[in-house]
Amino acid sequence: MSSSSMSSSSKSTASNFENPPPPPTSLDLWSQIVAEENQHYDNQIDIVFRRRKPRNDPNNVNSKNSHDIPRRPSRVSFADPIKRVSWKRSLSTRGRTSIAVGASLVYRPELKKDRRKGKPPTHPKGNNAKPANFDKERLYFQEVDAFELMEESPSPKKVGSWIAGNVTDDVPLPSICSRLEKWLHARRLNPRSGPSSTLSKILDTPTMKLETIYDRNDSDFRLRSLDRSEMEFETIYDLDHSSSDFRLRSMDQSELSNSQLQNLKTRETRSSNDAILIRSESCEDIEAGVKKLSLTSTSSSFDDHNNSFAVLLETCGQSAPSMLEDLFSRYSGSETVVKVGEGTYGEAFKVGNCVCKIVPFDGDFRVNGEVQKRSVELLEEVFLSQTLNQLRGSDGVSNNLCRTFIESIEFRVCQGLYDADLIRAWEDWDRKHNSENDHPKEFPEQQCYMVFVQQHGGKDLESFVLLNIDEARTLLVQVAAGLAVAESAFEFEHRDLHWGNILVSRSDDSATLQFTLDGKNLLVETYGLIISIIDFTLSRISTGGSILFLDLSSDPDLFKGPKGDKQSETYRRMKAVTEDWWEGSFPKTNVLWLVYLVDILLTKKSFERTSKDERDLRSLKKRLDKYASAKEAILDPFFTNMFVESDMA
C-alpha cells in the first residue's frame, strides 16, 4: 500500500466523523457506549487482511492483452508471511455481527478482536496486539447494566435520552433492563434508529419465527437438567419437526461420528448443563424473546454461540452436522469432484451440475490467514441468500423477478475431515493454479463447515474471455437489470461487485432473458451469455422485518487499497456515498459498481470492439454518474436499446 493512498483514506475517514450521517439522530448515548467499549477492546483488536488474490491463470488471455494495467501489489499477511494478501477486506473486523451478541460474546477473545460497531480501531495491529483482559471487560458490562438499572428504575421517562426522537415519553420501558434489552426495545419503537443487531434480526425476522429458551426446568417443554452421566451423548439439537414444538432428544452414540460426538460434547460441556430448545413459533413479544435469550443473566457467551449454531442447524433443516463425504456423494453421482475456485473464506467445488462452496467456521484457528467466520455470520449469509432466491419466483407471483443472483439450492452444516476425493480435487487445482489457501488436510476432525450448494454459474469475469461488444453489452444490461430488480424488491445493494463475483456462462438455450421490475416485464438479449452474481458477504438487504448489512466502518483497511485501482476506488466512493453509515439504503452503491464494471470492460478485458463502441461505453460511464440507483440507470438508452421487448415506459 502506498503512503499516499493511506493518507487519502485516513483523510476521508476523518471527514466522515466530522460530518456524521444524519439518519441515526439519537445515537449519542449509543456512540458513547460504543466508544467506551472500544476503549476496553482496544487491546484485543487484531487486523488481518482479507485476500482477493490476483490470479496467475495461464489460460487468462486477457491478462496478456494491451489493455491490461499492472496487477496491484500483494502484501504480506501478519498471520502468515508466506501467504500473499491484498489490501482488500480486513474482515477480521467483520461487522455483520450483532452489537448485542458482540457485547456479550467473548468466547474466543484471542481471535475475535473487534466485533463491535463504531469507529475504526486505533490499536496496534497483528502480533503486537495485547492479550484480552476479561476481568476489565466483565466489570465494564456489569457497570453498564448497573447504570441502566439505575437509570430506568425511577422513571421510564428517561428513556427519551436513549430512544430516537419520534418516541414519546409515555412508552413504558420493559422491566428487563440490560443494555441489549433496552436497545431492542428502542429498536422496536423506532426500527431505523441505532445499529442493527443480528440478535434482533433473528427475533424480528418473520420468516424465521423462532424462540430460544434457556429454561432447563420448564416442564411445558419437557426439558430438564441433564446429569453428568448423560452428557456423554446429550443435546444433539435433534429437533423433532413432527410435533409443533421441537423436542430435544438424546441420541445414541452410534448415530454419530466420533468427531461429531466430540464436538457436541465440547459444546455442551461449555454450556454448563443448560439445555437449548428452539421452537418454531412466532415471536410476537420482543421482550419475551429477549428475556428468554437472557444474555445478561445466567447464559454465557458459549450459550450464545451454541444458540446460533443450533439455529443455523435448524435453518438448514438439520438435527446434527453431516459429513462432507455424504453431502458430496448426494450430488456427484458418477462424476468426479473438481475444484473451480477459491476465495478468502470459501473453496468452491463443482459436483454434478452444482457448485458446493465450503466455508470453515467456528474453529479457533485461522484459515487462509483469517479468523474463521462464526455461526451467526453464516446464519445471516443464509438468510440473505434465501431472500435473494425469492427473486427466482418459485414462491409464487411477484412484482420483481430475475435469475441474475446465483441460485442457492441447499445449505448444509458439515463436520469432519475433507474426504479423499475433495483432497484430490483441491490438490489438482493447486497444481494448476497454485492455491493461496491452506491445505484442507490440515483441518482437524472437529472442524465445522458451512456448505452452500449453488447452481453452477460458470467462470468469473476475471478469467472469462469475452468475444465481442455484444457480449460486453449483455453482461452490463443483465447486471444492471438484476440489481434494479433486487433493489426494488429488497433495497438490495451488493457492495462488492468486482469481477471475481460476476460469473459468466455460455448457453444456447435462451436468446432472451426476462426480468420483471415493479410488475413490468422486460426481455433482454443474451447473445448466448448468462450472468450470475455471487458472494453477498458485504451486501445489504431489507427482508421486510429486518435489515442485514455488514458494517464496513469497522473495516478501515477495505478503504486503503491502491490509489487509482478501480476496485479500491469503488470502496472509497461507496464510503463517501454512505458516509460510513452502512445500515442505510444507498442504491447509488449499485451504480458505483456499474461504473466500475464499465471501467473494467474498457481497461482490463479485451474483446472485439470499434472505437465507437469504446466511445459509447465511455459516455455510458459519464451518464451513470448522475443516476441514483440501478433502477434509474436501467432506463439509460444504452440499456433500453438491449431490450427486445419491454412494458417499461
Ligand SMILES: Nc1ncnc2c1ncn2[C@@H]1O[C@H](COP(=O)(O)OP(=O)(O)OP(=O)(O)O)[C@@H](O)[C@H]1O
Ligand atoms: N456458484 C458458483 N459457480 C461457479 N463458480 C463459483 C461459484 N461460487 C463460487 N465460485 C468460484 O469460487 C470463487 C470464490 O467464491 P466466493 O467469491 O463466493 O468465495 P469467498 O470466499 O466468499 O470469496 P471472497 O474472497 O470474495 O470472500 C469465485 O470467484 C468463483 O470462481
